[in-house]
Amino acid sequence: SRNIRLAVIPGDGIGVEVVTEALKVLEAVGTKVETTTYDLGAKRYHKTGETLPDAVLDELRGYDAILLGAIGDPSVPPGILERDLLLKLRFELDHYVNLRPVKLFPGVETPLGKARPEDIDMIVVREGTESLYAGAGGVLRRGTPHEVATQESLNTAFGVERVVRYAFDKALSRPRKKLTLVHKTNVLTYAGDLWARTFDRVSLEYPDVTTDYCHVDAASMFFVTQPERFDVIVTDNLFGDIITDIGAAVAGGIGLAASGNVNPDRTAPSMFEPVHGSAPDIAGQGKADPTATILSVAMLLDHLGLTAEAAKVEQAVADDLVERLTGWAGRTTHEIGDDITARVTG
Amino acid sequence: SRNIRLAVIPGDGIGVEVVTEALKVLEAVGTKVETTTYDLGAKRYHKTGETLPDAVLDELRGYDAILLGAIGDPSVPPGILERDLLLKLRFELDHYVNLRPVKLFPGVETPLGKARPEDIDMIVVREGTESLYAGAGGVLRRGTPHEVATQESLNTAFGVERVVRYAFDKALSRPRKKLTLVHKTNVLTYAGDLWARTFDRVSLEYPDVTTDYCHVDAASMFFVTQPERFDVIVTDNLFGDIITDIGAAVAGGIGLAASGNVNPDRTAPSMFEPVHGSAPDIAGQGKADPTATILSVAMLLDHLGLTAEAAKVEQAVADDLVERLTGWAGRTTHEIGDDITARVTG
Ligand SMILES: CC(C)[C@H](C(=O)O)[C@@H](O)C(=O)O
Numbered sequence: 211s212r213n214i215r216l217a218v219i220p221g222d223g224i225g226v227e228v229v230t231e232a233l234k235v236l237e238a239v240g241t242k243v244e245t246t247t248y249d250l251g252a253k254r255y256h257k258t259g260e261t262l263p264d265a266v267l268d269e270l271r272g273y274d275a276i277l278l279g280a281i282g283d284p285s286v287p288p289g290i291l292e293r294d295l296l297l298k299l300r301f302e303l304d305h306y307v308n309l310r311p312v313k314l315f316p317g318v319e320t321p322l323g324k325a326r327p328e329d330i331d332m333i334v335v336r337e338g339t340e341s342l343y344a345g346a347g348g349v350l351r352r353g354t355p356h357e358v359a360t361q362e363s364l365n366t367a368f369g370v371e372r373v374v375r376y377a378f379d380k381a382l383s384r385p386r387k388k389l390t391l392v393h394k395t396n397v398l399t400y401a402g403d404l405w406a407r408t409f410d411r412v413s414l415e416y417p418d419v420t421t422d423y424c425h426v427d428a429a430s431m432f433f434v435t436q437p438e439r440f441d442v443i444v445t446d447n448l449f450g451d452i453i454t455d456i457g458a459a460v461a462g463g464i465g466l467a468a469s470g471n472v473n474p475d476r477t478a479p480s481m482f483e484p485v486h487g488s489a490p491d492i493a494g495q496g497k498a499d500p501t502a503t504i505l506s507v508a509m510l511l512d513h514l515g516l517t518a519e520a521a522k523v524e525q526a527v528a529d530d531l532v533e534r535l536t537g538w539a540g541r542t543t544h545e546i547g548d549d550i551t552a553r554v555t556g
Numbered sequence: 557s558r559n560i561r562l563a564v565i566p567g568d569g570i571g572v573e574v575v576t577e578a579l580k581v582l583e584a585v586g587t588k589v590e591t592t593t594y595d596l597g598a599k600r601y602h603k604t605g606e607t608l609p610d611a612v613l614d615e616l617r618g619y620d621a622i623l624l625g626a627i628g629d630p631s632v633p634p635g636i637l638e639r640d641l642l643l644k645l646r647f648e649l650d651h652y653v654n655l656r657p658v659k660l661f662p663g664v665e666t667p668l669g670k671a672r673p674e675d676i677d678m679i680v681v682r683e684g685t686e687s688l689y690a691g692a693g694g695v696l697r698r699g700t701p702h703e704v705a706t707q708e709s710l711n712t713a714f715g716v717e718r719v720v721r722y723a724f725d726k727a728l729s730r731p732r733k734k735l736t737l738v739h740k741t742n743v744l745t746y747a748g749d750l751w752a753r754t755f756d757r758v759s760l761e762y763p764d765v766t767t768d769y770c771h772v773d774a775a776s777m778f779f780v781t782q783p784e785r786f787d788v789i790v791t792d793n794l795f796g797d798i799i800t801d802i803g804a805a806v807a808g809g810i811g812l813a814a815s816g817n818v819n820p821d822r823t824a825p826s827m828f829e830p831v832h833g834s835a836p837d838i839a840g841q842g843k844a845d846p847t848a849t850i851l852s853v854a855m856l857l858d859h860l861g862l863t864a865e866a867a868k869v870e871q872a873v874a875d876d877l878v879e880r881l882t883g884w885a886g887r888t889t890h891e892i893g894d895d896i897t898a899r900v901t902g
């Protein structure tokens with residue numbers, strides 16, 4: 211089999227550190243992989259003013275997949291790297307499924323006193339290319355007492371239906387076969403109506419999937435009080451952003467939360483990244499947990515059809531996490547990477 | 557002193573039950589109160605098609621305050637009672653501050669294994685009259701594959717500044733004097749820019765208040781992992797809706813979460829209501845906890861300047877909650893109301 215051609219964007223802060231470990235694991239699992247590193251992020255922005263040049267974007271289209279560490283630095287005004295790099299990648303490469311497992315691994319401490327691993331095992335299918343993330347909006351009389359600022363959520367039948375279908379397929383592939391739509395239909399009546407109607411219509415084609423609806427505020431509460439309610443969730447871009455961070459919190463922290471920005475039609479490469487950010491406060495100190503990025507690599511392997519390798523990486527992480535239960539703490543980024551690599555090899 | 561003229565809207569489901577108990581406590585605390593009940597809600601909607609007739613709205617303007625139970629029933633299509641009754645009240649009566657304490661009372665069980673009462677003691681100042689709650693938006697080609705649905709967040713300098721000022725004043729009145737702005741400035745760049753600039757500008761007038769900023773996704777996580785980060789929070793209408801439900805979850809559940817829809821300028825009466833909904837599944841069974849509504853009455857008394865009475869009600873609730881620690885469970889709505897009433901009288 212030919213090599214996997216992988217574009218790597220380490221990015222800023224701890225992004226570089228966690229990606230290094232994840233690549234070590236990827237190589238150890240025995241896939242033939244050919245990586246090219248791209249220096250996108252805050253440094254390049256400061257040096258050249260560039261965020262994502264067209265030529266780079268075009269090159270990226272040629273890879274089998276992209277691995278991203280983290281983007282962002284306080285020295286860059288808010289919104290620039292997010293909109294012109296991170297979100298631009300998601301939009302341009304049509305990553306309409308933002309896949310975020312929320313899973314409590316055995317051995318992992320959760321802030322929820324009573325939750326057991328079997329209570330927290332869901333997948334959030336977050337829409338990735340629409341809604342308030344479109345960047346639509348405007349401002350009048352900026353800086354005056356008469357300023358008006360708008361922000362527009364753009365939703366299309368095309369965009370909603372494809373992600374809803376993906377979520378139904380995903381639900382069908384899981385033992386519980388349950389899909390919950392999370393939105394705020396009682397307030398966002400136009401967008402919510404489109405989502406709810408699409409969800410109901412597609413559900414007719416999936417008689418084996420149990421469906422449910424939950425307002426985003428209630429869902430946010432249930433993530434804490436009754437996470438066992440959820441199996442697969444499908445939701446809008448913004449709501450998905452929020453609830454997956456609650457999910458990360460209850461499943462042991464942002465250091466473990468993996469994600470895939472998936473283009474299911476494979477018209478462009480999918481991109482895998484930890485949910486966490488660049489964490490400039492702990493960057494360069496070997497304190498970051500590379501586990502989220504390593505789990506993102508497992509998702510990447512799975513996406514490329516290398517399911518055995520994906521399972522091996524996930525198992526290595528699971529074994530490593532159980533080990534932590536016995537007090538094996540205080541390891542550096544590097545040491546955690548080495549330990550998981552050893553499990554993958556051994 | 558003259559009687560408090562109170563409009564009461566019990567509403568639907570458990571709304572009726574919890575309001576009955578809250579009024580019992582209100583009378584017991586020794587305030588002279590004159591109540592008028594309004595039958596707004598699902599029943600009236602089904603009978604007459606009316607949600608909030610103009611004549612009723614005009615009458616409501618004449619009261620000192622409004623106590624609301626809960627609105628909503630699955631028999632009414634989503635959005636109607638919310639938009640044309642609940643939100644209409646908030647908008648028409650200019651309830652620009654939606655005040656939601658998130659406080660873990662001693663004795664109350666929290667899903668967070670390690671949280672102590674001193675860790676969870678904050679107030680969320682949620683904007684109540686703008687943003688995505690404006691109901692702005694539209695739809696093209698509804699029900700076709702070419703449907704487009706938009707939803708617009710409307711924000712004004714006027715609207716943001718007044719709620720931000722309120723929040724700074726509130727922060728100044730508390731021991732920690734810390735105020736956190738919660739938004740999503742990196743994605744909602746137009747609205748976020750207005751909020752962030754306004755927050756920074758007003759902060760100059762409050763040198764004694766420590767300020768902080770948190771994206772809504774991170775804040776949602778911190779509510780679970782580090783609630784002690786927060787003292788007073790100011791945020792947009794939608795984000796406030798979501799994070800206060802997480803707050804309710806970590807502070808012991810929706811049965812305890814009180815709220816005030818406050819018009820600080822007193823150009824119209826403020827409205828107090830529990831955060832929970834009408835819970836049709838348990839309505840009429842005496843299972844609802846009236847505590848959230850009773851705490852909302854404490855907020856109502858405080859708003860009317862009856863601070864001693866407010867403190868008395870809050871203390872009675874606090875004492876009742878400690879009692880629950882010793883296994884005093886399984887009481888009916890009515891019994892909890894009686895017990896708190898007895899503490900207020902005794
Ligand atoms: C950095 C930011 C633009 C991004 C988002 O909001 O999607 C992040 O929070 C995420 O969840 O991947």
Ligand SMILES: CC(C)[C@H](C(=O)O)[C@@H](O)C(=O)O
Nearest residue numbers: 396397427638642643797831
């Ligand atoms: C019922 C609904 C319209 C309302 C809101 O979204 O504000 C509720 O969730 C609340 O928090 O009071």
